[in-house]
Amino acid sequence: MKVAIVSVIGRPSSGKSTLVNTICEMKVSITSPVPQTTRNKIRGIYTDQRGQLIFTDTPGYHLSDKEINKRMQEVTVSALEDSDIILYLLDGTRSAKKEEETIADMIKASKRPVVAAINKGDILTDNNVEDAKFFIKERLPEAPVCVCSALEDNGIDEVLIELFKFAKEGELLYGEDQYTDQDLEFRISEIIREKAMANLTDELPHVIFVDVSDLEYDAESQHVWIRAFINVERNGQKGFLVGKNGENIRRIGTEARKEIRRIFPGSSVRLDLQVKTAEKWRNNSIVLDRVFRD
Ligand SMILES: Nc1nc2c(ncn2[C@@H]2O[C@H](COP(=O)(O)OP(=O)(O)OP(=O)(O)O)[C@@H](O)[C@H]2O)c(=O)[nH]1
Ligand SMILES: [Mg+2]
Known part of the structure; x- marks a missing residue:
């Protein structure tokens, strides 16, 4: 069996929690159009015949010196450190600026394998997709890139395939029916x-x-x-x-x-x-x- 802990990282409102819910086929993490909805690390568990991926949903990474943002940045950094693989979620509707560059650099510095997913594919123009792909090629040239829609459950299988490629052999960490570890x-x-x-x-x-x-x-x-x-x-x-x-x-x-x-x-x-x-x-x-x- 393949097993890996996957940190889902990205800017606020890029769709991280929506993606984790779609993958786990259960609402494990709350979502909203308001940025900075997720405040803690939330675990969602996905198991199939290939093995188990344990997703850590994190607060959106927002550049700012405000205390709240620093605390949430710490949560994200600690999730990075605890993970085997990083799933980097980009909101394709927003152009990559300083914040996105900081996240990409942080991911690179972590030296973990990374899968990049350009989200909100349901509303992206070809240009949006090209721009996001260009950004990833420049900053994280080794990362496989997928385009998906967490909301409409499109392209998610490809994301899982890429993640399982990086997962190592091991014992399942949770029961097959478990989809979260939250109390x-x-x-x-x-x-x-x-x-x-x-x-x-x-x-x-x-x-x-x-x-x-x-x-x-x-x-x-x-x-x-x-x-x-x-x-x-x-x-x-x-x-x-x-x-x-x-x-x-x-x-x-x-x-x-x-x-x-x-x-x-x-x-x-x-x-x-x-x-x-x-x-x-x-x-x-x-x-x-x-x-x-x-
Ligand atoms: N059109 C579209 N909207 C999406 C998609 N995925 C998420 N959204 C919307 O984007 C908004 C933010 O989604 P969340 O899943 O809460 O985003 P998040 O990255 O967890 O946000 P934070 O926890 O605040 O960092 C919500 O209104 C979602 O419905 C998608 O694939 N397509
Ligand atoms: Mg969230």
Whole structure:
């Protein structure tokens, strides 16, 4: 069996999380049109008769000295170090500038085998594809190049073929049916965060975090009960989330519950969702949020 850990690297909004979800055929990582959606390393696992590829989805690499960006850059760099292969995702609709050059140089410096995938093939012009290919040829001449659409599931098989070529013989690291290693609370909180982001505008998506305070599963009645809080930084932000007559929070809850049910096939799910002002912003993503606003 072939096995490899694959870091998915690219600029914010290039489609890294969408790609990992498409490959794993399950939603393992949340996505949105808002850049910098992914905040942590997320693992998605793909297994077939060839072997196993463990994908690490990373926060988009954004050049900036702001604290949030530096933290997310660190997450990306550590994923690079932990990986056997790099899957470099380029958004073909955007021309390669300084940021793209920095990422390409970083990948080169890591000395890992790299597969380059030009994403958003469904909306690319021939010129877009040529430009992206030219850029890769210049910066990473050894990398095989694929054109794909993570959203429409096109060209993904070619990406997998190229990745498996670099994978080494080894034992499977995860069970054949496993598609992620995230714990349930984290997945649920991410789904809620995605739905909240989709129902908010402007900077607010970046100043929220979600915590799941209770998760109970009754195997006999196949009933799941979840209590979760969407935390905002200041009281004044609560209204945006709750909406007129609670309309917004209801919509977020309904959309989230629908998706959470897929994690528990055959079970009924009750989701109690509330908005609160966090007394204390926790480390990690929370500090990121606060700094991001500054
Ligand atoms: N047209 C098109 N849109 C895509 C494709 N892949 C992703 N997108 C869209 O691009 C946006 C960003 O996708 P994500 O998967 O969240 O991007 P990401 O690289 O994980 O972004 P960050 O986590 O913020 O770095 C979303 O609106 C996706 O629907 C694609 O193949 N074609
Ligand atoms: Mg992402």
